[in-house]
Amino acid sequence: MKQRIITGVIGGAGFILMVILGGWFFSLFISILASVAMIELLKMKKIAPLSLMGIVSLVSMWLLLVPTNWYEQLFPSNFTKVEIFIFLILVLLMFTVITKNAFTFDQVGFVILSSVYVGFGFHYLIMTREIPEYGLYFVFFVLLLIWTTDSGAYFVGRKWGKHKLWPDISPKKTIEGSIGGIVFAVIVGTIFYFIFPIFSSYLTAFLVIIVASTFGQLGDLVESALKRHYSVKDSGNVLPGHGGILDRFDSLIYVMPILHLLQLI
Numbered sequence: 001m002k003q004r005i006i007t008g009v010i011g012g013a014g015f016i017l018m019v020i021l022g023g024w025f026f027s028l029f030i031s032i033l034a035s036v037a038m039i040e041l042l043k044m045k046k047i048a049p050l051s052l053m054g055i056v057s058l059v060s061m062w063l064l065l066v067p068t069n070w071y072e073q074l075f076p077s078n079f080t081k082v083e084i085f086i087f088l089i090l091v092l093l094m095f096t097v098i099t100k101n102a103f104t105f106d107q108v109g110f111v112i113l114s115s116v117y118v119g120f121g122f123h124y125l126i127m128t129r130e131i132p133e134y135g136l137y138f139v140f141f142v143l144l145l146i147w148t149t150d151s152g153a154y155f156v157g158r159k160w161g162k163h164k165l166w167p168d169i170s171p172k173k174t175i176e177g178s179i180g181g182i183v184f185a186v187i188v189g190t191i192f193y194f195i196f197p198i199f200s201s202y203l204t205a206f207l208v209i210i211v212a213s214t215f216g217q218l219g220d221l222v223e224s225a226l227k228r229h230y231s232v233k234d235s236g237n238v239l240p241g242h243g244g245i246l247d248r249f250d251s252l253i254y255v256m257p258i259l260h261l262l263q264l265i
Helices: 001-023 022-043 052-065 068-074 082-099 107-131 135-160 175-195 201-227 245-261
Strands: 162-165 170-174
Touching: 001 135, 022 052, 022 107, 022 162, 022 201, 052 082, 052 107, 068 201, 082 107, 107 135, 135 170, 135 175, 135 201, 135 245, 162 175, 162 201, 170 175, 170 201, 170 245, 175 201
Parallel strands: none
Antiparallel strands: 162 170
16 A cells, blocks of 8 residues: 555646656657557567567557657658558558468457557647647546546545445446546536636536546546456556556546547547
């Protein structure tokens, strides 16, 4: 527990500092986190990160991760990020033939889905921070909602939780805890909104609160399902007492794309 607290305080303080700094500091920091998260997924599937397939997987994730202006500055060409990503998918499919199915179709699907999951998740985190004037507040708002939901779900579930939410995936989570987490998020998110009115109306803020709290919990379940499928306790061990990068950012990288796709941010 002591190690978990120390890691949480140091890691949390470091992450908050990077969010405040923003710009290239934050983007490079998030790029490193995304790379570690992708490596964690590759190891779950027993794909060596430094193998040919592993490197192609990382490149495909980076394509989706980096902001478009970075890509255009580093690789000025007529090919868009999406076009190159599609080309890499075809290369991965080609590997199934070259390796005589040592690299299987299932692995290709895993690599593609993992690239989208990690790449887009962290990409939209970077894009949110880069929003002029309000980016810093948006990021902190979503972080606060996720942390509040987790805490609320834990305490309410421990006190009143009786009905299991999804026992096959996460045996400790309860329906009462899930609802409690959303209620806590509404209360804290509402207070935050009235102190920092970053949305055009409270209705928009309320929708963001509900979406972030609900899908944040779903994002946590998605990662739990992944770990259960691959029979691992934690996604990694880079954060002593907390597991891996995916263990800490599963909710955030699931919520950010949804908020942008729903045009709530």
